[in-house]
Amino acid sequence: MENPIYTLGVDVGGSYVKVALMRYFHQSGNHELVDKQTEKIRKRNPKDVVVDAVNMVLMRNGLNQERDIAYLASTGEGEMVERKTGHFYSMTSHARGGIFFNPEAKTVVDMGGLYVRAIKVDSRGKVIDYKMTGQCASGSGQFIENISRYLGLAIEEVGPISLQADNPEVPSGICAVLAETDVINLVSKGLSTPNIVKGINLSIANRVVKLLGSLRAESPIALVGGMGMNEGMIQAIEEISAENKRNTFKFTSHPNSIYSGAIGAAIWGGYRYHKLKEKQAVLAV
Amino acid sequence: MYKIASTETMKKVMGDYFKSLGSGDNKVAWCTSVGPAELLRSFGFEVYFPENHGALLGATRSAMDYIPEAVKCGYSGHVCSYTTADIGSYLKGETPLSKHYGMAGAPKPDLIAYNTNQCREVQDWFGFFAKEFGCPIVGIQPPRHVDQTSQEEVDLVVAQFKRMIPACENASGSKFDIDRFREVVRLSKEATLLWQKVLKTSTAPIAPISFFDGTIHMGPIVVLRGTQVAKDYYANLLEELEQNLAQGKGFLPKAKTRIFWEGMPIWGKLRMLSDLFADNAAAVVASTYCSSWVFDQFDERDPFESTARAYTDIFINRSEKAKMDMLANWFVEYGIDGIVYHDSKTCFNNSNAKFGMPQRLRDRTGVPALVIEGDLCDLRFFSEGQSTTKIETFLEQLEDQKSAVI
Numbered sequence: 001m002e003n004p005i006y007t008l009g010v011d012v013g014g015s016y017v018k019v020a021l022m023r024y025f026h027q028s029g030n031h032e033l034v035d036k037q038t039e040k041i042r043k044r045n046p047k048d049v050v051v052d053a054v055n056m057v058l059m060r061n062g063l064n065q066e067r068d069i070a071y072l073a074s075t076g077e078g079e080m081v082e083r084k085t086g087h088f089y090s091m092t093s094h095a096r097g098g099i100f101f102n103p104e105a106k107t108v109v110d111m112g113g114l115y116v117r118a119i120k121v122d123s124r125g126k127v128i129d130y131k132m133t134g135q136c137a138s139g140s141g142q143f144i145e146n147i148s149r150y151l152g153l154a155i156e157e158v159g160p161i162s163l164q165a166d167n168p169e170v171p172s173g174i175c176a177v178l179a180e181t182d183v184i185n186l187v188s189k190g191l192s193t194p195n196i197v198k199g200i201n202l203s204i205a206n207r208v209v210k211l212l213g214s215l216r217a218e219s220p221i222a223l224v225g226g227m228g229m230n231e232g233m234i235q236a237i238e239e240i241s242a243e244n245k246r247n248t249f250k251f252t253s254h255p256n257s258i259y260s261g262a263i264g265a266a267i268w269g270g271y272r273y274h275k276l277k278e279k280q281a282v283l284a285v
Numbered sequence: 286m287y288k289i290a291s292t293e294t295m296k297k298v299m300g301d302y303f304k305s306l307g308s309g310d311n312k313v314a315w316c317t318s319v320g321p322a323e324l325l326r327s328f329g330f331e332v333y334f335p336e337n338h339g340a341l342l343g344a345t346r347s348a349m350d351y352i353p354e355a356v357k358c359g360y361s362g363h364v365c366s367y368t369t370a371d372i373g374s375y376l377k378g379e380t381p382l383s384k385h386y387g388m389a390g391a392p393k394p395d396l397i398a399y400n401t402n403q404c405r406e407v408q409d410w411f412g413f414f415a416k417e418f419g420c421p422i423v424g425i426q427p428p429r430h431v432d433q434t435s436q437e438e439v440d441l442v443v444a445q446f447k448r449m450i451p452a453c454e455n456a457s458g459s460k461f462d463i464d465r466f467r468e469v470v471r472l473s474k475e476a477t478l479l480w481q482k483v484l485k486t487s488t489a490p491i492a493p494i495s496f497f498d499g500t501i502h503m504g505p506i507v508v509l510r511g512t513q514v515a516k517d518y519y520a521n522l523l524e525e526l527e528q529n530l531a532q533g534k535g536f537l538p539k540a541k542t543r544i545f546w547e548g549m550p551i552w553g554k555l556r557m558l559s560d561l562f563a564d565n566a567a568a569v570v571a572s573t574y575c576s577s578w579v580f581d582q583f584d585e586r587d588p589f590e591s592t593a594r595a596y597t598d599i600f601i602n603r604s605e606k607a608k609m610d611m612l613a614n615w616f617v618e619y620g621i622d623g624i625v626y627h628d629s630k631t632c633f634n635n636s637n638a639k640f641g642m643p644q645r646l647r648d649r650t651g652v653p654a655l656v657i658e659g660d661l662c663d664l665r666f667f668s669e670g671q672s673t674t675k676i677e678t679f680l681e682q683l684e685d686q687k688s689a690v691i
Contacts, residue, residue, distance in 0.1 A: 089682075132678065
């Protein structure tokens, strides 16, 4: 029976700090997510937010970093994680996290606070190719947050409410500023909140599907990142994709998808820990 | 920390140039940066380059204060931000030339000359000032986007150059002198060949001059080509860089990747971008922009034809096929790992990422490409956060592919 190690992944993004505690099984590869923590950065120093989130997870599980954690891996804004063992590139981490959620995935779509990126991966989660959305906030999770605030919705409500839409209206997909003015217009026209939110999701979904087309993405496609938890967004992506008969995209998602970067980093951390150990063993001989 | 010592000389050279413009001793011609400066100089004109002023407005980040002034006059905020910033600066009566060189403003032109080899916007831009100053204006309109420039096309441009002569004679009060023209072309050629050698020092594994350094050191080849001053400056700069090369000194000795910059500089973000690439151990060693002032076809034995050909053959004025050939050759020559295209919002003509070329060139050469959106002067079109993420992701992947180790 294999003895696992504990690894921690810390993903510092534009809006949130995500922490994942993993039980890492080097031989079987059947890693387990033990605990998780999300903290919104708001106006705080991200370094302090990281310390709080990591301490919270350690305390909850009765663990001590020095004694129990084999590897603390950072990803995203790695310099904000002062207690890290090592750092992993953001896209590499998200790709690996996507494979954790769906081991069959050939493409991972990371839908974060600032951008969307579609990543072609191999079975280990190594990046083969990728594409990112252009410079515009209208393709980002932050945009959804802004709109939800305007509509008086909590971010958790955005997904479920979108599912209630019966006649969505899609705002401008080109520019966040124009889209926001469109939304104001839709509100004053009396359009229902579910139809507005679904329209926003459809407009972002449209960009995601185009991105996948230009990448010549293969299915199954794992949707990860903060927006990957939004079931309204997932429904919108599936609908837009189905409209184009040439697309045969098949999507999967996971309620923990916001942790994809942290999970991926923790898994790569475990892998690096064992590789370093093997190297040291060889040198000792 | 690595420093190019010649930078101090360069500042003096540029300072002297601007002061000479303000002296009023000579007639002044305005000219596009890849325009017929040699012909103008042969008449004894001091030559002033509004594009250089545009770059200054960008680098000092004052462009955004002036662009709205031009917009008020009907110029769209989406056309060339050199044009709108320069016109706005004039309308507002403010310029960084005052602070940096003690000048009241741009020198009043006696003649304005432009060449649409780079874009048609220069015609509108320079036309505005011709009207403002009641000054004669001459234009060169060569064939655009040429694949291989034919003899007929060169002949057409030669004829246009020759048609400029009466206007130059009237404005300068000097008769055209072919020997003087030959001499200016010779000096210009010698300076431009030295500039080419300067750029090529960075084909070495430890490159002594980056694209970002190049955008600063190219000042004299833009505004002073055809003069002994420019030639001497590049001879000294080359000597310094060759010494650095011999001593293994470069701007990023432990570079993990080598990058090509395509398109306009983002003038107000040069330092930020330079630091970003350096922090990610990426050496930006070459660019189409800095290479655009290499006119290696100049030949004083045939000054009209050789300058007509060189100015028509510039990168920006070539077909996609010709551009791809040039880029593919540079990739090999400079050992390039990845190319970053700057898709400039207001410089359609010098943005090569809009018609699928990055994908086609990547398929042909295997060199990965990244497109970032921004602008030469108007930083409202540039998102630092999003661009940083894109560039970091790109560099991470390049490095990852090169090392293939995790």
